[in-house]
Amino acid sequence: METLRHVVLFVHLIGFAVLFGAWAAQAFGGTRQITRIMDYGLLIAGVAGLALAAPWGIEYELNYVKIGTKLVILLAIGALLGIGSARQKRGQAVPSAMFWLIGILTALNAGIAAIWR
Numbered sequence: 001m002e003t004l005r006h007v008v009l010f011v012h013l014i015g016f017a018v019l020f021g022a023w024a025a026q027a028f029g030g031t032r033q034i035t036r037i038m039d040y041g042l043l044i045a046g047v048a049g050l051a052l053a054a055p056w057g058i059e060y061e062l063n064y065v066k067i068g069t070k071l072v073i074l075l076a077i078g079a080l081l082g083i084g085s086a087r088q089k090r091g092q093a094v095p096s097a098m099f100w101l102i103g104i105l106t107a108l109n110a111g112i113a114a115i116w117r
Contacts (some may be wrong), residue, residue, distance in 0.1 A: 001056065001057030002057060002058075004044050004057070004080070005052070005056075005057060005058070008051050008052055009021075009048075009052060012044075012045055012048035012049050012051075012052055013110075013111075013113075014044065015041050015042070015043070015044030015045030015046070015048055015049075016041065016045045016106060016109065016110050016113075017041070017079060018037060018038075018040060018041030018044060018045075019038055019041030019042050019077075019106050020041070020103065020106045020107065020110070021041075021107060022035050022037040022038045022041060022099050023038060023102055023103045024103065026099075027099070027100070027103060028032065032093075032094060032096070032099050033088060033094060034084040034085045034088055034094055034099075034102075038081055038102070039081060039085075042074070042077060042078055042081060045074065046074055046078075049067075049070065049071070049074065053067045053071075062090040063116070063117075066112065066116050069112060069116075070109055070112055070113065073108060073109045073112070074109060075104050076105055076110070077102060077105050077106060080098055080101060080105070081102065083098065084087055084098055084099065
């Protein structure tokens, strides 16, 4: 069961890597647009994160404050992606602060996962 949990953790990290990688490609490629790949990365990270939050096959207590914090940040990233996508569909540019906040929050969420015990 622990091996399965590690596989789900790996998928969760891949989701954040896809999200952050797609964001970084846009940030440093010059276009600064919201892409579908960012949405897919968020979806992968979110679903795998919810699976990790389930207390299956572990012998220790889960840190629900950490899980809640990561969920709130994930929802904020999703909201920013949704707002940015809607603006793009209307032909407007994504505000620079909103675009950079997506990357900052994604890095923060990964940092919380790695550092907060």
